[in-house]
Amino acid sequence: MHPQILQDHPGNCPICNMTLVKVAKGKTKLHSEAVHVDSLAQQKIGVKLATATTATIAQSIRSFATVTADESKVVSVNPKVEGWLRKVAIQGIGQPVRQGQVLYEIYSPELQQRQREYIDLLTRKDGLLGDSMTVVSSNAAMIGSLAKEKFRARARLLAADMSEDLITLLEQSRRVIDVVPVRAVHSGTITALSVHEGNYVNPMQQICSYVGTDTVWAEVSLLPDQANLIRNGDRVTVRSSVDNGHLEYARVSMDTLQFDPVSRTAKLRFALRNDRGNFRPGAYAEVSIEAAKRKALQIPRDALIRTGQGDFVVVAEPDNHFRRVKVTRGIESADNVSILAGLAEGSKVVANGQFLLDGAASMQALQARLESRL
Structure with missing residues (x-):
């Protein structure tokens, strides 16, 4: 339960009083970097695993649009x-x-x-x-x-x-x-x-x-770097502010893209069907654009730990061990994030409960560093 406890002779753990297990040759480094959590403890803290897979992912550009009349x-x-x-x-x-x-x-x-x-x-x-x-x-x-x-x-x-x-x-x-x-x-x-x-x-x-309001326009403002990602035909999802459960879908047409020389922002317009009247001129709507579509290694967004020192994931290893790994992230969709470096396809990452495991791993690494100085 407490792999940070190491000693050069058999005995019991001073914390939980469990019998210490002999470390196999060459495994000392692994246990000094990883934290061990048994199956029962994983169930209690709700640990859920996800597999890193290669699939098509698109950059999700989220913004708000103003609904205008046709x-x-x-x-x-x-x-x-x-x-x-x-x-x-x-x-x-x-x-x-x-x-x-x-x-x-x-x-x-x-x-x-x-x-x-x-x-x-x-x-x-x-x-x-x-x-x-x-x-x-x-x-x-x-x-x-x-x-x-x-x-x-x-x-x-x-x-x-x-x-x-x-x-x-x-x-x-x-x-x-x-x-x-x-x-x-x-x-x-x-x-x-x-x-x-x-x-x-x-x-x-x-x-x-x-x-007539059977067809309306949704006008969205984009930053220059966002405008550079979109292409003709990119899929757009628009959510009504009048009825949050109502969605309409459109495609990007670069013919409607205009740049404002004062604010340096881009204006993009989408034509929306409005048979049920859920998009009213003057109201706002939530917009999500699937841009820069490509194949990449990806994991759930919830599995990524974002810190001031970089992005990390908690990787599951054999024998109920978990290790903190630094990764380089790429584009993000609504549910997933692509990983450019630090993770291999098929790796198991923690998608829920990773913050508790990461905290334990950080404390263990700190303890190992302190012991190495003694």
Whole structure:
């Protein structure tokens, strides 16, 4: 139990009173550098071993990204005719809107006149067809001309933001719709609101704007040495700050990489799918980039002991002995770290409980040095 106890004659350990075992020839140095822990003690302190293996590893670059809207999805809502706003169904910036949702209602004499013209064309066409709905040869040319006029009048109504269902209702009822609701053509989030109920508006005024959020951008800042590691196609994992359990994956596109000459940092953008709305513009997201992928000898990150004097691991040796070994580490992923020197493939390292064993090994080495000076 206490290999630091050495003497030149048989006897018992002064600490635990166990019988001292004769050291085999050539093994004195090993036991002076290693600490012995029996199986029962290993179970009590929770010692877990891991094997150093050669496998593919990627440098894990962790950072935070700012979620921004996709500029190509911005919709500016302007009235197509002059009139008065009877109702505005938007409360303010940040409000989500759904496709088909009413944005505002407008009372427009100009739009009413377009409806009357359309109804007049429908009435004239019905009169030429007659009750039998058969086309008289003398009226055929006029009916064709009315059909073209009807198509153009209907297109003018659609251009004035009258929906298909409202035009169908107009055709059936032949009555002018005084107040026309205008609906959202896409789903999104309101980014601007410029008017209120009762305002007189014209096509030069913007009523509101909204942006589609089914696709968003994640913009991350990188240091110059981090930017040098990334390549086209590197895998990116993005975690939502709204729902920590939601992850989205993307690939690095070097076309989006830009350098800031003032801060000397690099800006990198990723396009993210946002069907569930877990990435909101203006919010933050956690980003992990798998860069500099290569094959290397690696161990779990938890097995590495980082100190001011270097990096160390505790290696398991035969007969329940453990020895502290200095290593040179390389790139790190989320779970593993590559080892450039100091460790051989297949070596068993302690992945849990290594700090207790390392402390015991350090005390034993100190004791050995003190004894060597006597």
